[in-house]
Amino acid sequence: MNNQVEPQHFEFDAIAEADVAKEIALYPPGKQASAVKTLLDIAQRQVGRETGSAWVPRVAMDVVAKRLGVAPIRVYENATFYTMFNAKPIGKYHLQLCTTTPCWLRGSDDIVSACKKISGANFGQTSADGLFTMTEVECLGACVNAPILQINDDYYEDLNAERTEALLNKLKGGEALPPPGSTIGRQASAPITNQTTLLPANGPAE
Amino acid sequence: MAKVTVDGIEVEIANGSTVLQAAEAAGVEIPRFCYHERLSVAGNCRMCLVEIEKMPPRPQASCALPVSDGMVVHTDTEMVRKARRGVMEFLLINHPLDCPICDQGGECDLQDEAVSYGRDDSRYDEGKRAVAQLDWGPLVKTTMTRCIHCTRCIRFSTEVAGVSELGATARGESMQVGTYIQKALSSELSGNIIDLCPVGALTSKPYAFTARPWELRKTDSVDVLDAVGTNIRVDARGAEVLRILPRMNDDVNEEWLGDKSRFAVDGLKRRRLDRPWVRENGKLRAASWEEAFAAIAGRMKAVTPDRLGAITGDQCDVESMLALKEFFAALGSQNLDCRQDGAVFDASRRSFYLFNTTIAGIEEADALLIIGSNPRHEAPVLNARIRKRWLAGGFAAALIGTAHDLTYPAEQIGVGPDAITALLDGTHAFSATLEAAKAPMIILGAGVLARPDGAAIHAAAWQLALKYNMLSAEWHGFNVLHHAAARTGALDIGFLPGEGGKATSQMLQDGVDVLWLQGADELDVAAIGAKTFVIYQGHHGDAGAARADVILPGSAYTEKDGTYVSTEGRVQSGFLAVKAPGDAREDWRIIRALSAYMGHALPYDSLQDMRAHLAATYPLFAPANAFRRFAGTDTAAPAGDVSAMSDAPFVPVFETYYQTDAVSRASPTMAACIAAHAPVVAEAAE
Numbered sequence: 001m002n003n004q005v006e007p008q009h010f011e012f013d014a015i016a017e018a019d020v021a022k023e024i025a026l027y028p029p030g031k032q033a034s035a036v037k038t039l040l041d042i043a044q045r046q047v048g049r050e051t052g053s054a055w056v057p058r059v060a061m062d063v064v065a066k067r068l069g070v071a072p073i074r075v076y077e078n079a080t081f082y083t084m085f086n087a088k089p090i091g092k093y094h095l096q097l098c099t100t101t102p103c104w105l106r107g108s109d110d111i112v113s114a115c116k117k118i119s120g121a122n123f124g125q126t127s128a129d130g131l132f133t134m135t136e137v138e139c140l141g142a143c144v145n146a147p148i149l150q151i152n153d154d155y156y157e158d159l160n161a162e163r164t165e166a167l168l169n170k171l172k173g174g175e176a177l178p179p180p181g182s183t184i185g186r187q188a189s190a191p192i193t194n195q196t197t198l199l200p201a202n203g204p205a206e
Numbered sequence: 207m208a209k210v211t212v213d214g215i216e217v218e219i220a221n222g223s224t225v226l227q228a229a230e231a232a233g234v235e236i237p238r239f240c241y242h243e244r245l246s247v248a249g250n251c252r253m254c255l256v257e258i259e260k261m262p263p264r265p266q267a268s269c270a271l272p273v274s275d276g277m278v279v280h281t282d283t284e285m286v287r288k289a290r291r292g293v294m295e296f297l298l299i300n301h302p303l304d305c306p307i308c309d310q311g312g313e314c315d316l317q318d319e320a321v322s323y324g325r326d327d328s329r330y331d332e333g334k335r336a337v338a339q340l341d342w343g344p345l346v347k348t349t350m351t352r353c354i355h356c357t358r359c360i361r362f363s364t365e366v367a368g369v370s371e372l373g374a375t376a377r378g379e380s381m382q383v384g385t386y387i388q389k390a391l392s393s394e395l396s397g398n399i400i401d402l403c404p405v406g407a408l409t410s411k412p413y414a415f416t417a418r419p420w421e422l423r424k425t426d427s428v429d430v431l432d433a434v435g436t437n438i439r440v441d442a443r444g445a446e447v448l449r450i451l452p453r454m455n456d457d458v459n460e461e462w463l464g465d466k467s468r469f470a471v472d473g474l475k476r477r478r479l480d481r482p483w484v485r486e487n488g489k490l491r492a493a494s495w496e497e498a499f500a501a502i503a504g505r506m507k508a509v510t511p512d513r514l515g516a517i518t519g520d521q522c523d524v525e526s527m528l529a530l531k532e533f534f535a536a537l538g539s540q541n542l543d544c545r546q547d548g549a550v551f552d553a554s555r556r557s558f559y560l561f562n563t564t565i566a567g568i569e570e571a572d573a574l575l576i577i578g579s580n581p582r583h584e585a586p587v588l589n590a591r592i593r594k595r596w597l598a599g600g601f602a603a604a605l606i607g608t609a610h611d612l613t614y615p616a617e618q619i620g621v622g623p624d625a626i627t628a629l630l631d632g633t634h635a636f637s638a639t640l641e642a643a644k645a646p647m648i649i650l651g652a653g654v655l656a657r658p659d660g661a662a663i664h665a666a667a668w669q670l671a672l673k674y675n676m677l678s679a680e681w682h683g684f685n686v687l688h689h690a691a692a693r694t695g696a697l698d699i700g701f702l703p704g705e706g707g708k709a710t711s712q713m714l715q716d717g718v719d720v721l722w723l724q725g726a727d728e729l730d731v732a733a734i735g736a737k738t739f740v741i742y743q744g745h746h747g748d749a750g751a752a753r754a755d756v757i758l759p760g761s762a763y764t765e766k767d768g769t770y771v772s773t774e775g776r777v778q779s780g781f782l783a784v785k786a787p788g789d790a791r792e793d794w795r796i797i798r799a800l801s802a803y804m805g806h807a808l809p810y811d812s813l814q815d816m817r818a819h820l821a822a823t824y825p826l827f828a829p830a831n832a833f834r835r836f837a838g839t840d841t842a843a844p845a846g847d848v849s850a851m852s853d854a855p856f857v858p859v860f861e862t863y864y865q866t867d868a869v870s871r872a873s874p875t876m877a878a879c880i881a882a883h884a885p886v887v888a889e890a891a892e
Contacts, residue, residue: 017383058387070370070371071364071371073370073371073372073373073385073386074370074371074373076375076386076387077373077374077386078376080375080376080377080386081375081376081377
């Protein structure tokens with residue numbers, strides 16, 4: 001995947017074009033440049049649809065710059081600043097592993113090992129089959145359900161090594177992404193044990 | 207106004223000023239890397255921290271903090287010193303301490319500030335950040351490991367130069383200043399980022415590893431590679447000019463300098479005429495001054511005065527042109543012309559050929575019409591001033607001629623004189639804009655005047671100025687933009703055909719028998735008659751010297767005390783920085799010597815005599831640097847038949863910015879620039 005060459009051409013397709021028009025219209029005249037991040041995201045998703053690798057090639061950044069009437073370098077700055085934009089080709093599944101303290105205390109090292117085992121790739125690398133790209137990230141903001149693995153747009157929570165391997169093996173087998181959220185059936189961020197507050201015995205539940 | 211006390215010194219400063227500016231007003235120096243007076247405030251280096259009473263007890267970045275009345279600022283407390291030391295330590299974490307091999311050494315802000323705020327050793331044991339080497343073309347050398355991310359270069363190229371090529375990509379420790387895609391900087395002002403860079407990340411590529419600043423002899427001078435009259439400093443060591451830097455002059459160039467003027471300096475060492483040459487049997491041979499003078503005197507005495515002619519070039523100083531003029535007057539010849547491009551127009555009044563609005567005056571204009579000029583190539587520093595005006599808002603520009611990217615929007619409203627006619631009729635769409643403008647201005651490119659219908663367009667442009675109220679007691683909006691540094695001065699001393707004299711075009715084609723070319727290389731030498739005896743006086747072996755029968759080696763602008771008049775009519779003098787090579791002499795002295803040899807000795811022997819004579823003959827040269835703006839009260843139009851304008855479209859004067867005169871044509875750096883910016887043809891086939 002990483003040896004994929006820079007494409008020579010990019011053009012918004014019909015699906016993207018509809019979004020582009022809608023997003024640009026959100027800003028007052030003369031302030032269209034504000035739509036740069038949204039447009040980059042639209043472009044990245046389109047490339048993902050077309051090639052299975054959601055990244056923003058330079059030609060796409062140039063198209064965004066032209067559409068918004070800004071210098072290309074201003075778009076390059078944005079696209080490289082934000083980690084959600086991939087300026088290089090990427091695997092079909094982008095595994096973003098949180099290793100910040102709460103996740104680490106809850107065993108993120110095991111998740112990292114599991115991911116490395118299944119994908120065969122290290123952080124910053126893409127697996128040989130082009131399926132997985134591993135990225136180490138800082139806090140994903142879902143510490144309650146740590147440890148967290150973000151695959152593409154979705155969070156998979158309350159993981160352990162076993163469930164991580166099962167999840168990735170499913171993806172390897174060609175299955176679609178399962179529904180996101182807790183992998184132990186917890187409802188949202190409710191306590192992992194039973195309900196501990198607002199119990200009827202302590203008084204009337206409000 | 208706000209009253210601010212800085213270290214016990216009370217100053218009054220305009221509301222909206224920053225604490226740093228208040229400190230400067232109080233004469234207190236505050237260290238800074240990212241802050242620059244002529245750029246937007248970034249506030250990212252954190253070196254300018256100060257302590258302010260009655261504010262949260264933490265250091266404040268003075269460059270980005272507006273003043274308020276009654277503010278009490280301390281710039282030298284323990285807290286400030288500690289904070290600045292901390293900032294310096296962080297800056298040095300990733301900065302390689304390679305001062306001994308860094309070209310910035312000795313003129314490096316970081317080095318200087320480290321003396322005050324640096325530790326004597328480093329507490330940092332980890333590996334330093336490494337970044338890939340970048341290639342920004344033949345002018346700017348990059349060593350990005352030294353970059354401290356002040357973003358001055360980014361702000362300069364985006365704001366002042368108007369070419370958004372530089373940016374900061376990625377983030378945090380991975381942040382890099384660069385172009386992202388590999389390319390040579392395409393701005394004509396790119397060299398200024400070398401001056402702006404507070405560290406050694408951006409240095410001059412041609413000057414790399416040449417000298418240390420303390421070895422250089424610094425001489426104030428005036429640039430002659432365009433007609434803006436940019437104030438420069440010539441840095442020389444021994445007999446060699448090593449580099450040229452801009453000097454600050456808010457009325458002319460602020461503190462910018464065009465790349466050609468800065469980097470063509472290596473052309474001063476190449477293709478030089480360092481001894482007299484005489485043509486014998488069709489071949490030039492080295493000769494002595496005596497032989498050269500004998501050859502000239504013999505030939506000049508053999509022809510009648512009306513068969514003698516002189517043409518001056520684009521870089522001549524006023525002194526040498528005056529000497530030549532008076533020498534020819536003594537010989538009895540009226541055949542003089544300073545317009546080697548063949549232009550013929552009414553130069554009877556100064557305001558007909560000056561940039562009357564003045565460069566600083568551009569900032570007062572609110573509408574601009576450019577006729578047949580590309581100021582970005584012909585006067586990049588002046589163009590930056592127009593861009594500055596445009597950035598301030600409420601400014602409309604239009605262009606008649608070839609469309610260019612001028613770094614500000616200028617609507618192309620025509621390609622030839624028909625657009626001027628339409629504007630004169632008031633039928634053109636841009637008429638309304640000019641009509642509504644309070645201070646409209648016209649820039650007429652000097653290249654236009656060289657057209658066969660130049661005088662007609664000159665007159666028509668004046669009519670436009672009259673029609674759209676550009677001439678009033680407060681405002682003069684008629685401007686001729688010259689690209690030849692010598693032209694205004696030559697017109698001021700009347701280096702023009704006298705009574706019955708011949709102009710450039712008539713002197714060519716066997717119009718004269720002896721033709722004196724004073725640094726004139728931009729004319730068509732093939733058009734000089736085959737039998738004409740050509741004397742070339744100049745410093746470079748260019749077109750004129752190749753055709754010459756006698757070559758008199760003169761001095762380049764860095765090698766003589768010369769007076770120049772800029773396109774806005776500003777009289778400025780440059781000083782001798784180095785001696786001319788070999789037998790070459792200052793130009794007016796050559797003419798003085800020859801005049802004595804031929805028995806018509808000119809009445810001045812020293813530069814003082816010469817200058818006194820100049821000031822006595824032409825009073826505008828009298829009080830040094832007395833410069834005043836003209837009001838447009840004298841509305842009498844220049845001679846020229848407006849109806850004689852042809853339909854031919856205007857064409858650019860220069861094909862390229864980088865090589866336009868004998869000096870820049872001899873410069874390998876300028877040749878490299880042309881190669882770097884050559885259009886790539888092959889790729890399109892894929």
